[in-house]
Amino acid sequence: MEDNKKIIASCILETLDENVDINDIYNKIEVPKDKKNGDFSYPCFNLAKILKNSPVNIANKIKEKIVLNDAISKVEVVNGFLNFYLNSNNVVENILKNILTKNSEYGKMNIGNGKNIVFDYSSPNIAKPFHLGHFRNTVIGHALYNIYKELGYNTIGINYIGDWGRQFGLLIEGYKLFKDEYDFSNNVLEVLSDIYVRISALAKEDENVMNKARENFKELENGNEEYYKLWKFFREVSLKEYDRIYDILGVKFDSYNGEAFYNDKMDVVIDTLTKKNVLKESRGAKVVEVGDNMPPCIVLKSNGSTIYATRDLAAIIYRAKTYDFEKAIYVTGSEQILHFKQVFEVAKYLVEEKYQKGLVHVPYGLVRLKTGRMSSREGTVIYIKDLINDAINKSKEILINKNKEVEDIELLSKQIGVGALVFNYLKSNKLKDILFDLDETLRFDGETGPYIQYTYVRTKSILEKSGYVESDFENIKLDLLTNSEEIELVKKLGEFENIIKRAAQDFEPSIIAKYLIDISSLFSKFYNNIKVLETNNEDLKKARVALVYSTGIVIKNGLNILGIETPSKM
RNA sequence: GCUCCAGUAGCUCAGUUGGAUAGAGCAACAGCCUUCUAAGCUGUGGGUCGGGCGUUCGAAUCGCUUCUGGGGCACCA
Numbered sequence: 001m002e003d004n005k006k007i008i009a010s011c012i013l014e015t016l017d018e019n020v021d022i023n024d025i026y027n028k029i030e031v032p033k034d035k036k037n038g039d040f041s042y043p044c045f046n047l048a049k050i051l052k053n054s055p056v057n058i059a060n061k062i063k064e065k066i067v068l069n070d071a072i073s074k075v076e077v078v079n080g081f082l083n084f085y086l087n088s089n090n091v092v093e094n095i096l097k098n099i100l101t102k103n104s105e106y107g108k109m110n111i112g113n114g115k116n117i118v119f120d121y122s123s124p125n126i127a128k129p130f131h132l133g134h135f136r137n138t139v140i141g142h143a144l145y146n147i148y149k150e151l152g153y154n155t156i157g158i159n160y161i162g163d164w165g166r167q168f169g170l171l172i173e174g175y176k177l178f179k180d181e182y183d184f185s186n187n188v189l190e191v192l193s194d195i196y197v198r199i200s201a202l203a204k205e206d207e208n209v210m211n212k213a214r215e216n217f218k219e220l221e222n223g224n225e226e227y228y229k230l231w232k233f234f235r236e237v238s239l240k241e242y243d244r245i246y247d248i249l250g251v252k253f254d255s256y257n258g259e260a261f262y263n264d265k266m267d268v269v270i271d272t273l274t275k276k277n278v279l280k281e282s283r284g285a286k287v288v289e290v291g292d293n294m295p296p297c298i299v300l301k302s303n304g305s306t307i308y309a310t311r312d313l314a315a316i317i318y319r320a321k322t323y324d325f326e327k328a329i330y331v332t333g334s335e336q337i338l339h340f341k342q343v344f345e346v347a348k349y350l351v352e353e354k355y356q357k358g359l360v361h362v363p364y365g366l367v368r369l370k371t372g373r374m375s376s377r378e379g380t381v382i383y384i385k386d387l388i389n390d391a392i393n394k395s396k397e398i399l400i401n402k403n404k405e406v407e408d409i410e411l412l413s414k415q416i417g418v419g420a421l422v423f424n425y426l427k428s429n430k431l432k433d434i435l436f437d438l439d440e441t442l443r444f445d446g447e448t449g450p451y452i453q454y455t456y457v458r459t460k461s462i463l464e465k466s467g468y469v470e471s472d473f474e475n476i477k478l479d480l481l482t483n484s485e486e487i488e489l490v491k492k493l494g495e496f497e498n499i500i501k502r503a504a505q506d507f508e509p510s511i512i513a514k515y516l517i518d519i520s521s522l523f524s525k526f527y528n529n530i531k532v533l534e535t536n537n538e539d540l541k542k543a544r545v546a547l548v549y550s551t552g553i554v555i556k557n558g559l560n561i562l563g564i565e566t567p568s569k570m
Numbered sequence: 571g572c573u574c575c576a577g578u579a580g581c582u583c584a585g586u587u588g589g590a591u592a593g594a595g596c597a598a599c600a601g602c603c604u605u606c607u608a609a610g611c612u613g614u615g616g617g618u619c620g621g622g623c624g625u626u627c628g629a630a631u632c633g634c635u636u637c638u639g640g641g642g643c644a645c646c647a
Contacts, residue, residue, distance in 0.1 A: 030589075043589060045627055079590060125647075162647065285645055301645045308647050337574065338642050398609070428583060431575065433640065440582070445609050446595045454609050462606050502586070514584065528611045570609070
C-alpha cells in the first residue's frame with residue numbers, strides 16, 4: 001500500500017511546473033475515513049499558496065494532466081481534495097496472495113533484525129495474591145512482548161518480582177506472631193496476605209513492631225539462615241501460585257530475577273555515582289539531582305540502606321551488560337511515571353548512551369472499583385483467580401445453554417472466558433483508568449473477545465464445509481471478488497502489518513484489539529450478505545473461501561499477539 | 571502549592587501526522603434463524619467533542635486560559 005502512495009505522489013509531482021518537494025506531497029497524502037472518497041486523498045490547500053490559485057482550480061488542473069496507470073484507476077476532485085481510486089483487482093490480489101503465502105507468518109516482519117528488547121512486566125509483590133492491577137500489567141506487557149517479536153526483535157520477558165524490602169521484615173514478624181492461627185495446607189498466598197495486612201496494621205499502631213520488622217529485614221540481608229528459609233518459602237509459594245495464573249494466560253518469562261537478585265549488585269551504582277561526583281548529601285540521604293523540574297532521586301536512605309531506585313539502577317546496568325538491549329521497556333502503573341523519569345536521568349551516569357536512549361517507561365492507568373481504589377487493607381481487592389473462575393463458569397454456562405456438542409467443554413470455556421478477560425483489558429487505551437464492573441467484564445457480546453473468537457470459528461466452519469484445503473488456493477481467480485463487502489474486508493486485512501507497527505510505536509496493544517474488532521465486524525457483514533457456499537460458480541466459491549480462510553489467518557495471528565487463544569468451536 | 575494524565579451520545583470507549591457529514595459497542599425501540607453457528611446482522615432515536623479565547627483555508631486533534639476527576643511530589647514499591 002505504501003508503494004501506491006509513492007506512485008500517487010510522483011504522479012502529482014509530474015503535473016506541476018513549480019518546484020515542489022516530493023516528500024511534501026507524499027506526507028500530505030492520506031487515507032480518507034469515508035471509502036466513498038477513494039483509497040487515497042491529496043488535499044490541495046497548501047498548494048494554493050505556492051501556486052497562487054484556488055485549491056479547486058489546482059485540483060482540476062492536476063486531474064486533467066494526471067496519467068492513469070495500472071495501479072490507479074480513477075481520480076476525482078471534491079472540494080479541493082484529489083481523490084484517487086486504486087485498481088481494486090490489483091489490491092485484492094496482492095493482499096490475499098500475500099496472506100495465503102505467508103499464512104501463520106503473515107504479520108511477521110524483520111524490522112528488528114534480531115536485536116534484543118527487554119520487557120519488564122507483571123512484577124507482582126511476593127506474598128500478595130495476584131489482583132486486577134497485576135493482571136492489566138501482565139496482559140499489556142505480554143502483548144507488547146509479542147508485538148515486538150512480530151517486528152523481528154528478540155524479546156526477553158523479565159518478571160521483576162517484588163521479593164525484597166522492608167515488607168519482608170514485617171511478614172517475618174507477622175509469621176512469628178500469628179502462624180499458629182492459620183492452616184498452611186492450601187490458599188497459602190491468601191494466608192500470607194492476611195498475615196501481612198494484620199502485621200501492617202499492628203506496626204502502624206506500635207512503633208516497636210515496626211522496629212522489629214526493620215531488624216528482621218536487616219538480619220535477612222545479613223544472611224540469617226532462619227529468615228532466609230522463611231523468605232525462600234514465601235517466594236516459592238507465591239511463584240507457584242503466580243505460575244498457575246501465567247499458565248492459564250499462556251505467559252512465559254525468560255527471567256524471574258526480582259529485586260533480591262540485585263541485592264549484591266548495587267555497590268557499583270553507588271561507586272560509579274560517587275566517582276562521578278554526582279552523589280550529594282541531602283537531609284541525611286544520598287541523592288542525585290535530576291534537574292529543576294523534578295525532586296532529586298534518592299539512592300541511599302539516611303540509615304545507609306538502599307531503596308527501590310537503587311535496585312532499578314543496578315538492574316539497568318545488569319541488563320545492559322547481559323542483554324545488550326536495543327530497548328528496555330518497563331510496564332508499570334502510571335503512578336510510577338516520576339520515579340522512572342528520575343531513574344532514567346540517573347542512568348545517564350551509569351550506562352552508555354545507546355542504552356540510555358533505549359529506556360522506555362510504558363505506564364498504564366489504574367484499575368479502580370466503583371467504591372474507589374483497590375485496597376488490600378480494606379479487603380476491596382479483586383483477585384484475578386476468582387475473576388478467571390467467574391469468566392470460565394460463565395462461558396461454560398453459555399455453551400451448555402446453547403446445547404453445543406463440543407468435545408472438550410473445559411478447554412473451550414477456558415479459552416473463551418480467559419479470552420474475554422484479556423481482551424477486555426487490552427481493548428482500551430492503556431493510560432486510561434479502568435472502572436471495574438463485573439457485569440461489563442463478563443459481557444460476551446458486542447465488542448468483546450468472544451465476538452472475535454466467534455468470528456474466527458465461523459471462518460473455520462465455512463472452510464471445513466467447503467471441503468477445500470490449503471493447497472486448493474494456488475490458482476484462484478481473486479478478481480472475481482468485486483462486492484463492496486469483499487473488497488472492504490480485503491483492504492482491511494491488508495492493513496495488518498501497518499497496525500502492528502503502529503501498536504509497537506505507541507506501545508499500545510489496543511490498536512490491534514480495535515483492528516480485530518473491525519475485521520470481525522466487516523467479516524460478519526460479508527457473512528450475512530453473501531452466502532459463500534451457495535454459489536454454483538466454483539471459481540467464485542473458491543475465491544470467497546480463500547477470503548474467508550485469509551480472514552481466519554489474520555484473526556488467529558492477531559489474537560495470538562494479544563495472547564488470546566482461538567477456539568475451534570463455540 | 572508545583573507537576574503529570576484524562577474529560578467525545580444515558581453508560582463504556584474509537585477517532586493516524588490538523589482534513590470532507592464526529593464513529594462503534596452497551597442500554598432502548600423495530601426487524602432478520604426450514605438459508606455457511608443469532609456469542610451474529612439490519613434499521614431508528616440519541617452530540618454545545620467540559621467551558622472560553624486564539625492559530626489555520628480547515629480544530630475533537632495544535633497554543634493559551636479556566637473548570638472537573640485522577641495520579642505523583644524524599645527516604646514505601
